[in-house]
Amino acid sequence: MENNSRRGFMGKAFGAVAGVGAVGSLVAMKQTWDPLPSVKAAGFTNVDLTTVEANVLVVEKWRGKPIFILKKTPEMLAKQNDEQNARDIKVGEDSYLVCIGLCTHLGCIPAYASGEEKFKCACHGGEFDTSGIDILLPPPSPLPIPPFKIDGTTLVLGEEGEEYKKMKEAGVTV
Amino acid sequence: MAHFEKAKSIHDWLDQRLAIDKVNKVMQTEYWIPKNINFLWAMGMVLVITFMMLLVSGIFLLMYYQPNIATAFDSVNYTIMREVEFGWLWRHVHAVAASVVFLIIYIHMFTGIYYGSYKKGREMIWISGMLLFVAFSAEAFSGYMLPWGQMSYWAGMVITNLFSLGSLEMNGIVEWIRGDYVPAQAFLTRFFMLHVLLVPLAIMALIGIHFAALRIPHVNNQDGDEFDYDEESAKYLAGDTKGSKVIRFANDFLSKDLFVVAVYLIFFFYLVFWNYGFAMDPVNFDPADGLKTPAHIYPEWYFLWSYEILRPFSKDIGLMAFGFAQVIFVLLPFLDRSPNVAPANRRGPFAIWFWLMIVDLIALTAMGKLPPEGIFSTIGLYAAVTFIALWVALPFITMMEKKK
C-alpha cells in the first residue's frame, strides 16, 4: 500500500509536469491565433479634406473598416448642442464628423440620409445624428472616433494627434 | 498469448482475431430496442444517414474549394458549380443536408422532450445530444463562411461581434477570433480548418458518446414503460417474438429505420433538385463586400429563434437573453422536477408547456427573419419574453405534476 501511495505521489508529480507542458503549448496556440504583425501594421490612411463637400458623406477605408467623413453645413452647426460640438473635428474654418462607420450594435454600416440629416442602420433600425450620436435603439453608444492626426488639410487615420488625444481625454471618442 | 487454431474459414479466421461474432451480437443482433415505438424513433438513423451525406459531399467539395478570400467565391460558384462534373450535385446535397439536418435534429429533440426521454438515467443521452447540437451549430456556422458571399461575410461580422460581450467592449477577443480587425484571410482560413477538421472530429467523438449513453438506460418507448430487458429479450430468444416487448436492433429495428430513411430520401432529393433555395440564400450569391451591408441580415433558419431572442432588447440584456437561450435546453433534465416518464399529453400542465414552447419557437423563428419593424418587433419581444418565462415556470409546473 505504501508503495502504491508513493507511486501515487510520483504520478501526481508527473501529472503536474505534463500540465506545465500543456499550459505552455496553450500559450503558443493562443498566440498563433493573434492577428499577424502585417495585419496590425496595416498602414495609415490619408484623406485630403479640401475636396469634401458639405452634407455629402465620404466613406474611406481604414484597416478594413469604413470611416465616415461628413463636412457640416452652417445650418447643422447652428443647431448643434455642446455634446455634438465636442465631437466635431475642426480643420481651418470647417467642422467635420470623422467616425468609424460601423453600427455600435452589431457592426453593420449605416447609410446616410442627407435629406433627414441622419444615419440609418438597415440591420436593426438604429439611427445616429450628424455627430454620430445614437438617437434610436438598439445601438448603445455613439459611432466611435478613430485615432487621427491633422496635417494641414490632410487627415491621417491611425496616428494619434494632439486633437485626438484631447478628445480622448474628454471621453468623446467612444 | 491467446491460443489460435487453424482457421476453418475467413469468417473463423477473423472471428479468432477480432471476435466479430461477439461484436455483431453486442452491436446488432442482441442490442435490444423496445417494440412500442413509432417512426420518430428512426430520426437517429435519419441523422446518421444525413451526416454521412454531408461527409461524402464535403469530401468532394473539399477537392476543389479554395480557402482564399480572392478565389473562394469563384471556386464555389464557377469551378464547382460550372466546371466539375456533378459539382453542382455535391454542393446542393451539402447545402440542403446542412439545413435539413437541423430540421431532423429539432424533430429528434422535441420527440425526446415530448416522451420524457431525458430523465431517470437518460440524462447523459440528452446532454450529449445537446452538445452535438452545439457542435453542429458550430459546423454549420463555419461552413456558411466558406463561399465568402455577402451573407457569409456579414454573418461572420455580426456573430463574432457577439464575443465583445456587449458593454464589456472586449474587442481584443473579437480580433483574436478573427485574426484581423474585420473578417479577412486569417478568418476564412481558420474557419475552414474548423469546418473540415476540428469540429467534424468533435462531432464524431460526440456521436460515439451519444450512442454509448444509450446502452445502459436503453431507448425509451411510446408510453415511458419500464420493463426488464433481460426477461423480455430471453422471451424473444426463446421464440416468443410476438409476445416480447423488445426487438433486435438488426434486422428488426433497422428494417423499419431504413424504410423511414427511404421515405426521407425522397423528400430530401426533392429539395436537392427542385427546392434548394431555402438552403442557399440568394444574398450569398453576391461576393463578400466589407463596405456594403446587405439590406437585411439574418442567419439561416435554424438559428433564427435564438437570434430573435437577442434582437428586441438593448445590447446587454439581449446578450444575456441570448446566452440564456443557448444553455437552457441542456439543463432540461434538471429543470423538469417531475419523476414521470410519459408522453407530454398525459402529463397535465406540461402538455400545455410543450405545445406553447413549440408555437413560441416558431414565432421567434419567423420574427427572426422578418424585418424588425412595427408588429414584427412587438411579436418578437413578446415571444422572447414568453420563452424565458416558460423556462422559469418549468420547475414549478413539473413540481405540481402528480406522481404516477
Next chain:
Amino acid sequence: MKEFIILGVVTFFSLVTYYLVEPYAHHVMHPHVDSKHFAYADLPALEKVGNAEDGANTFMAGGCIGCHNVESIGMMTGMDALASAQAFGGVNPPDLSNAGTIYDEKFLADLIRNPAHATMVEHKFSDVKPHPMPPFYGAGGDMDQEVADIVAYLKSIAKPAEEITPAMAYNNACGRCHSLKYEGWTQMGEKPNFKYKKDELRYDANVLEYQEGVTKYMGKLPPDLSMYYKSRGAHFIETFIEDPQTHLAGTAMPRVGVTADSAEKIVEHLADSADTKRVERESIAKNVMIYLLIFTIFAYLWKRQVWKELH
C-alpha cells in the same frame, strides 16, 4: 393510423415554419413588382409609318455613325471600345447592326429625340451636364416622319429575332457597363486568349481604364452580373431591366428599352452564366426520383417481412 397522425403533426409544424421564413418573409422583405410586359406605356406610339430608304439617308446625314458602329453594313468608327468610350462620355456607344430587333421601336424613337427621357435618367442630367448622346433635332423636314424613317431603317438592317442569340442581346444591351466574368466577358467585349503575359496585362489595364470611365459616368462601377440570376432571380431581373427606377428609385442605371423577347434572352444568358447545369439537373432529377421510389418499395417489402414475426 397513429403514425400518420404523428406525421401530420410534424409536417404541419414544419410547413408553417417553412412558409413563415421563406415565402412570407421574402414577400415582406422584397415587395413584388409587376411586370408591365415591356409595353413602355409612358412612351408615345409611332404615328407615322417609316420608310427605310429615306431612313437610311437621314441616318447617315444625322451623324449617328460618328459615334456608333454599324458592323453589318461596314460602317465603323475605327475606334476600339476604350477609345470610343473615352471619346463619347464614359460608355462605348452600342453597335446598331441589330438595334432594330433588340430594342423596342417606341423606345428607339424617343431615344433619338431625347436620350435622357427614354432611358429615365433625367435626374442625372441637365443643360449644364447634358446626356452624352446628343438628341436628334431633325433634318429639316417633318421630324416625326424622320424619326420613324430612322427606326424603320434600323429594323430593316437588323437580323430577325430568331437569329439574335441570348449572348448578342446581353452584350449589346447590358455588356458595355456590366462585365460577365463567368462568360469571359468584360465591358470591352469578350476577353481574347493571349499568348504573351504582357499582352494580357495590357488588355487588363485597358479594361481597368474603361471601368474607371464607367465608374465616373455611373457613380459606381456597375456590378458583374455573373451570379445575378441566382442572387436576384429571373423576375427581379426582368422587371429591373424594364424599369430600373421601380426597384431602386434614383438609380443611375438607365432604362435600356429592350423588347420582351430580348429581355427573355438576357435572362437566359444570365441563367447560362449562373445556373449552367440546370438542364442536366432536371434530367438527372427524374432518374434519381424513379430510383428512390423503387428503393422505398424494396425497403417497405423488407420491413414488412421482418416485422411479420414481431406483431
